[in-house]
Amino acid sequence: TQLLEQSPQFLSIQEGENLTVYCNSSSVFSSLQWYRQEPGEGPVLLVTVVTGGEVKKLKRLTFQFGDARKDSSLHITAAQPGDTGLYLCAVRLNQGGKLIFGQGTELSVKP
Amino acid sequence: GAVVSQHPSWVICKSGTSVKIECRSLDFQATTMFWYRQFPKQSLMLMATSNEGSKATYEQGVEKDKFLINHASLTLSTLTVTSAHPEDSSFYICSADGDGVNTDTQYFGPGTRLTVL
Numbered sequence: 001t002q003l004l005e006q007s008p009q010f011l012s013i014q015e016g017e018n019l020t021v022y023c024n025s026s027s028v029f030s031s032l033q034w035y036r037q038e039p040g041e042g043p044v045l046l047v048t049v050v051t052g053g054e055v056k057k058l059k060r061l062t063f064q065f066g067d068a069r070k071d072s073s074l075h076i077t078a079a080q081p082g083d084t085g086l087y088l089c090a091v092r093l094n095q096g097g098k099l100i101f102g103q104g105t106e107l108s109v110k111p
Numbered sequence: 112g113a114v115v116s117q118h119p120s121w122v123i124c125k126s127g128t129s130v131k132i133e134c135r136s137l138d139f140q141a142t143t144m145f146w147y148r149q150f151p152k153q154s155l156m157l158m159a160t161s162n163e164g165s166k167a168t169y170e171q172g173v174e175k176d177k178f179l180i181n182h183a184s185l186t187l188s189t190l191t192v193t194s195a196h197p198e199d200s201s202f203y204i205c206s207a208d209g210d211g212v213n214t215d216t217q218y219f220g221p222g223t224r225l226t227v228l
Contacts (some may be wrong), residue, residue, distance in 0.1 A: 015162075041222060042115075042222050043217065043219050044219070098145060099206070101155045103153070
């Protein structure tokens with residue numbers, strides 16, 4: 001059983017479209033992170049959300065933490081080919097503890 | 112700051128040989144490092160937690176005798192894949208806890224692509 005359920009797992013869209021990726025769990029977390037990974041590289045941290053209901057924006061990316069701190073979403077507005085990559089949500093089980101990842105969402109944005 | 116490097120970036124070896132992968136924190140000390148394995152189009156799966164000066168903690172299903180981890184200093188952890196087989200071919204990624212930098216952040220290395228023939 002996955003601690004974090006990400007959906008969709010694959011997404012192929014045209015440049016300019018909007019999309020939302022979801023990260024759900026039945027557990028409550030003190031914080032949740034989103035990463036982006038390009039082929040052949042390590043993941044890069046995009047954002048950490050810590051407060052229930054929190055919304056953070058990073059240019060065309062909007063991250064939201066659920067009110068109950070069990071789920072999160074990533075919304076991309078007007079996607080561009082440069083957004084192509086693997087998007088991963090992740091949580092730490094405790095302070096200084098291991099990081100557990102969702103299954104990932106493979107995004108392909110076609111020009 | 113907070114850079115993690117891995118060496119080599121890719122390696123090809125024959126079945127039955129052993130391969131060592133290094134993970135270094137370049138500008139900070141890392142008491143704890145983590146090793147992940149990633150298959151194509153899949154997420155990162157934690158293999159083990161590497162603690163400086165003590166034995167690594169392995170995740171369920173990971174063979175400790177096959178994946179030897181040594182964390183002999185505060186800036187270096189090594190993963191040795193012993194008697195490698197084609198099914199061990201994967202992308203191996205390490206990360207380090209940001210001791211004294213940002214303790215809630217893990218810094219990831221660029222990964223090592225292992226291909227076993």
